[in-house]
Amino acid sequence: MDLLVFCECACAILTLLFVMRTILSSGKRRQGNRLPPGPPGRPILGHLHLLQLPLHESLHKLAQQYGPIVFIKMGAMPTVVISSPDLARKFLHEHDHDFADRPSMEASKRIFLDNGSMVMMEYGPLWRELRKLYTVHMLSVRRVGMFERSRLEEMHTCLETLQNHALRGKPNVDMRKLVFNTVGNMMSRMLFSKRLFDLDEAFSGEESHFKAIVERSAVVFGTPFLGDLIPWLSWLDIQGLRRMMDASRKEYDDFFEAIITERIMEREGHAAADDDDEKDKDCLDTLLNASFCILAYNCPDVAAKVLSHAHSCSYSCIHFHSSSSLTYLPGCLLKNFQHGVSISSCSQYLFCAWMSAHSRHKCIHNELHALQDLMSASVETTTTSIEWTIAELLRNPRHLNKLREELDMVSSSDPHHNCLEDPQLGNLKYLEAIVKESLRLHPPFSVDMRQMCGGLKNGLKVGEYYFPAKTRLLTNLWAMARDTNVWGSSAGQFCPERFLVDEDSRDVRGQHYELLPFGTGRRGCPGTNMALTVVPFVVANLVKAFDWEIPDGAVLDLSEGAALTAPMAKPLIAVPCIRRSSSSSS
Numbered sequence: 001m002d003l004l005v006f007c008e009c010a011c012a013i014l015t016l017l018f019v020m021r022t023i024l025s026s027g028k029r030r031q032g033n034r035l036p037p038g039p040p041g042r043p044i045l046g047h048l049h050l051l052q053l054p055l056h057e058s059l060h061k062l063a064q065q066y067g068p069i070v071f072i073k074m075g076a077m078p079t080v081v082i083s084s085p086d087l088a089r090k091f092l093h094e095h096d097h098d099f100a101d102r103p104s105m106e107a108s109k110r111i112f113l114d115n116g117s118m119v120m121m122e123y124g125p126l127w128r129e130l131r132k133l134y135t136v137h138m139l140s141v142r143r144v145g146m147f148e149r150s151r152l153e154e155m156h157t158c159l160e161t162l163q164n165h166a167l168r169g170k171p172n173v174d175m176r177k178l179v180f181n182t183v184g185n186m187m188s189r190m191l192f193s194k195r196l197f198d199l200d201e202a203f204s205g206e207e208s209h210f211k212a213i214v215e216r217s218a219v220v221f222g223t224p225f226l227g228d229l230i231p232w233l234s235w236l237d238i239q240g241l242r243r244m245m246d247a248s249r250k251e252y253d254d255f256f257e258a259i260i261t262e263r264i265m266e267r268e269g270h271a272a273a274d275d276d277d278e279k280d281k282d283c284l285d286t287l288l289n290a291s292f293c294i295l296a297y298n299c300p301d302v303a304a305k306v307l308s309h310a311h312s313c314s315y316s317c318i319h320f321h322s323s324s325s326l327t328y329l330p331g332c333l334l335k336n337f338q339h340g341v342s343i344s345s346c347s348q349y350l351f352c353a354w355m356s357a358h359s360r361h362k363c364i365h366n367e368l369h370a371l372q373d374l375m376s377a378s379v380e381t382t383t384t385s386i387e388w389t390i391a392e393l394l395r396n397p398r399h400l401n402k403l404r405e406e407l408d409m410v411s412s413s414d415p416h417h418n419c420l421e422d423p424q425l426g427n428l429k430y431l432e433a434i435v436k437e438s439l440r441l442h443p444p445f446s447v448d449m450r451q452m453c454g455g456l457k458n459g460l461k462v463g464e465y466y467f468p469a470k471t472r473l474l475t476n477l478w479a480m481a482r483d484t485n486v487w488g489s490s491a492g493q494f495c496p497e498r499f500l501v502d503e504d505s506r507d508v509r510g511q512h513y514e515l516l517p518f519g520t521g522r523r524g525c526p527g528t529n530m531a532l533t534v535v536p537f538v539v540a541n542l543v544k545a546f547d548w549e550i551p552d553g554a555v556l557d558l559s560e561g562a563a564l565t566a567p568m569a570k571p572l573i574a575v576p577c578i579r580r581s582s583s584s585s586s
């Protein structure tokens with residue numbers, strides 16, 4: 001074979017091999033990077049044009065068309081939407097640690113100073129520290145139980161207010177306001193021992209100072225910020241949202257700073273009194289005691305300054321509140337810290353050193369955000385759940401009467417003067433079934449939002465699909481809880497009996513993936529104990545004490561509101577009528 005023919009053949013073979021390799025490798029890449037099905041998107045907007053509020057309904061429509069796993073782009077943000085219990089198990093259990101971040105949002109960055117909110121914080125050491133503090137020291141069953149007295153007092157005030165108004169005629173009550181203010185006071189007393197709300201607002205249309213702050217920030221959180229969806233447009237702020245976010249942050253800061261500063265002064269005053277009763281009075285005390293620990297994670301540079309300051313001052317003794325009594329701390333303990341004593345055991349001592357040496361303002365922002373975080377995460381959700389439950393009971397008098405019979409069995413005394421207490425409610429199966437059923441049909445967070453952890457820079461393969469880095473995970477809790485394949489043909493109806501048939505063991509605490517009103521896994525709701533104490537408690541007492549009616553001429557409207565959480569579209573207005581006696585009314 002002459003040389004020319006040989007070269008031509010070799011070139012042809014090499015070209016062929018190159019083309020084949022390119023085709024094969026691109027095929028392999030496509031196969032390896034296969035995305036879940038989804039509708040065609042638009043440039044820049046992605047699939048935003050398909051999404052409306054309430055979000056769970058738009059996502060449900062997509063699932064009906066493309067199946068239980070759908071890939072969309074919210075602007076530039078890759079997003080996977082899941083709507084089946086099996087997929088929820090896969091993503092939120094098997095891949096829980098991979099999807100443990102929350103989507104980063106401008107509002108939470110600005111209002112909670114660099115995502116200082118635990119709810120929105122990225123997964124990492126500070127989140128872990130805070131989470132432990134919340135679940136073990138602030139929201140455990142024991143801790144929630146410690147505040148039973150203040151909840152009883154608030155419930156009593158609520159029933160008394162209703163009774164006074166009912167005696168004067170047939171008043172229309174804005175149930176959302178009444179419940180919000182009652183639950184708000186229960187929470188604020190547990191967090192920092194203060195009442196924030198006046199219950200008469202439910203009749204007058206007035207608004208407390210704190211409620212007005214919450215509502216202004218809800219507007220900011222509820223308005224989509226363009227830069228959250230299309231990051232390269234984040235410089236553009238046509239709606240002036242950044243200014244509103246900063247104003248909102250200042251309002252929260254001023255509000256909580258006053259409360260925290262007052263407490264610090266009180267604690268300093270009490271230091272001389274050696275008062276055991278004041279220890280860990282509420283969550284703010286717990287936070288202040290753990291303060292240095294959080295500071296060390298959040299601002300290591302500041303923490304280092306505290307240490308060196310404490311050291312250079314060589315305090316011989318610093319007074320502080322220990323968990324048992326006022327104690328004097330020998331300076332040598334501070335030195336020990338630098339030789340390896342754990343942060344948490346030294347936190348209280350060093351916090352006091354820091355307090356005496358530096359401006360208060362700088363160091364209280366961790367406590368400030370924790371209080372703000374817990375108030376925002378708890379009051380709205382719990383209120384929404386109670387409002388929906390009462391509305392469903394008004395629509396279904398048969399269930400309401402059955403519940404009342406159960407309640408009358410545990411307490412036949414005068415319904416107007418005695419609150420039903422937690423221990424009386426513990427074994428009431430029908431009440432429990434009603435609360436579960438209400439959370440099933442109306443999960444206050446209808447769509448759970450997570451994001452792939454920042455560390456997974458090359459994305460992640462789950463099952464047969466590949467997901468790009470920072471993919472957002474939306475779990476449609478609302479759709480899973482209404483799936484007829486799981487819940488049968490009555491999936492859309494309010495039917496508490498379903499939890500009583502054959503001793504159905506499905507519960508709401510994150511073990512049953514078809515019913516996840518509190519989420520699940522490491523980022524599941526740490527306030528579940530509190531919510532499952534307060535919701536049945538308030539519902540039971542409202543039902544026990546009054547006959548409830550819809551105002552004359554009004555229609556009970558159970559449509560859902562267009563919001564990120566899933567409230568009723570309009571506040572529930574009801575009329576409380578005093579029960580003649582607990583036995584005669586059932």
Ligand code: HEM
Pocket residue numbers: 118119120131139373374377378379381382385443444445448449450516517518519520521522523524525526527528530531535
């Ligand atoms: C009926 C009432 C409530 C409902 C339905 C609810 C629901 C939820 C849901 C769905 C999540 C996200 C879970 C996940 O991503 O897997 C969550 C997170 C959270 N909830 Fe609740 N919640 C309620 C009450 C409360 C209460 C009373 C508190 C505090 C006292 C609270 C504090 C929090 C916090 C701090 C988080 C963030 C947890 C984290 O990101 O690590 N919630 N809640």
